[in-house]
Amino acid sequence: MPRDICADIVFGRKSSNPVMYRLTCEERHEWKHDSDLIVEILDEHPPRRLGGDKWADDQGVGDINRGQLYHAVMTYYPVPGLEPPDPVDVAVKWVRGKRAIVSLRREAEMYEGPLIPLQGQVVPIFGGLFTTTTRDGFDIGCLILEWCPGNDHTTFGKPTEDELRLRENAVRQLHAVGVHHGQLFERDEGLCLSDGRHFLRAADGTLRIVDFQRAFMHRCVDKDTDLDSTNETDDDSADLERICDELLRAIEHYHRALEGELRTTPWNTF
Known part of the structure; x- marks a missing residue:
């Protein structure tokens, strides 16, 4: 031993x-x-x-x-x-x-x-x-x-399109292994400054999701489902209904940015 x-x-x-x-x-x-x-x-x-x-x-x-x-x-x-x-x-x-x-x-x-x-x-x-x-x-x-040195989220303003892309990808991978974080997004609508406290940057600049004291195992949409297609089908709509709120929120934030709506997305500085 x-x-x-x-x-x-x-x-x-x-x-x-x-x-x-x-x-x-x-x-x-x-x-x-x-x-x-x-x-x-x-x-x-x-x-x-x-x-x-x-x-x-x-x-x-x-x-x-x-x-x-x-x-x-x-x-x-x-x-x-x-x-x-x-x-x-x-x-x-x-x-x-x-x-x-x-x-x-x-x-x-x-x-x-x-x-x-x-x-x-x-x-x-x-x-x-x-x-x-x-x-x-x-x-x-x-x-x-x-250690993730990029951990003072209060120094950053509204997340960029690239930041939202990295967040979406990370949340997808998290849910692909069956983990629901539970604290990633403060509000159903809009972006919050406080969301950033769980999305940190490692020393090499890559993104890390942190704090899993409230995480739990669950299953939403299959990990191989492609939801990035711009041509939505009936099957895609059904998949969206099966996605949990946490993953859906990450996808919606990034897709709004892709569609040029980031500037008009509500931003809460608390």
Whole structure:
């Protein structure tokens, strides 16, 4: 049996009193080394929040992850006879509380299950789920994921035709493996600035869909159905009726852009 892999998560690495938590791996996909990890948090200022109020000592959470998202650098402890991989930028999705960890496990199961073929192409590369209970009795956990530097959607205006094309393609691939995200679009009509928080850009500029704590398995239209044809048939109309709202919304946004209607599409800046 392989030994347990641990991750040492280091906060305040440049301070005089850095803090380290050792978490044990529950789920992992592929590793270059059978070695423990060092994950140094880079954020020197309060990181982006994932939702919810400020933490309390007895933080209670609902059915979604509540915590914080950190930018970090991951390295490996040395292994005799093996050359260590280069350091890699990662995202650390950090939560606190038993129910938050249950939600994190559900997300990890998505990455380790139906999303495996989409990792590094449509969804982030999954680095593992790690958990522990502190000496003070607090349950903490984190997901380690591919870092997507293009993750401040508030710096962008209305999405372009190319952006909507990439979103449509990504949502198609997501639904082709039977996954319904559940949080991709805020409104039935029009585009929202907040939609962009789940469509991020990886380091190479390609698109990633993120945050699968509310995702679930389902089946809508067959993955090979061609809905891009400009000559709609009766069969195409039937297929459109069988597409779920999430996939239909992605298709409609892109097709409106193709038809020159992007400028008149409602745009909500919240």
